[in-house]
Amino acid sequence: MSRFYGRVAEDSLLGPVFVGQAEVDWHEHIPRLTAFWCQIELGIPGFNGAPTAKHSALSRVRPFEARQFERWIQLFTDTIRGGWSGSRVESMIDRAVQIAQVQSRAVERAEPWSPK
Numbered sequence: 229m230s231r232f233y234g235r236v237a238e239d240s241l242l243g244p245v246f247v248g249q250a251e252v253d254w255h256e257h258i259p260r261l262t263a264f265w266c267q268i269e270l271g272i273p274g275f276n277g278a279p280t281a282k283h284s285a286l287s288r289v290r291p292f293e294a295r296q297f298e299r300w301i302q303l304f305t306d307t308i309r310g311g312w313s314g315s316r317v318e319s320m321i322d323r324a325v326q327i328a329q330v331q332s333r334a335v336e337r338a339e340p341w342s343p344k
């Protein structure tokens with residue numbers, strides 16, 4: 229998660245949302261995202277966030293674009309494939325693609341995204 233969000237923070241399309249707009253506190257965000265993935269991928273309870281509500285609040289100010297979802301998935305896929313092997317790799321990527329697709333339709337004012 230820290231490797232992934234390190235790349236997100238430096239990215240020209242995504243960085244400004246996290247750093248400029250949301251002013252994300254990484255010490256808080258990374259454990260939340262870790263809990264999110266532990267819950268959805270490993271079934272370990274512990275995440276109690278509201279991604280759609282948070283994304284919508286941001287997207288109302290500056291609508292999320294399809295190319296931002298595309299970049300998010302690209303960085304996620306590169307980070308996971310570059311650092312790990314085993315069956316969880318593709319399962320996490322598939323799950324991320326599915327969530328990104330659903331989020332792009334659920335988030336207010338977001339531009340719908342589908343994998344190419």
Ligand code: HEM
Nearest residue numbers: 245246250260264277278279282292296297300324327328
């Ligand atoms: C266009 C792509 C995306 C952008 C720009 C984006 C941006 C953000 C930002 C800035 C936050 C922090 C909001 C805050 O704390 O106020 C956040 C939270 C979060 N995002 Fe995303 N996100 C994107 C896609 C995704 C995807 C594809 C997933 C899941 C696979 C995801 C999962 C989450 C989760 C779980 C949270 C935490 C929600 C909470 O703490 O309640 N995001 N996102």
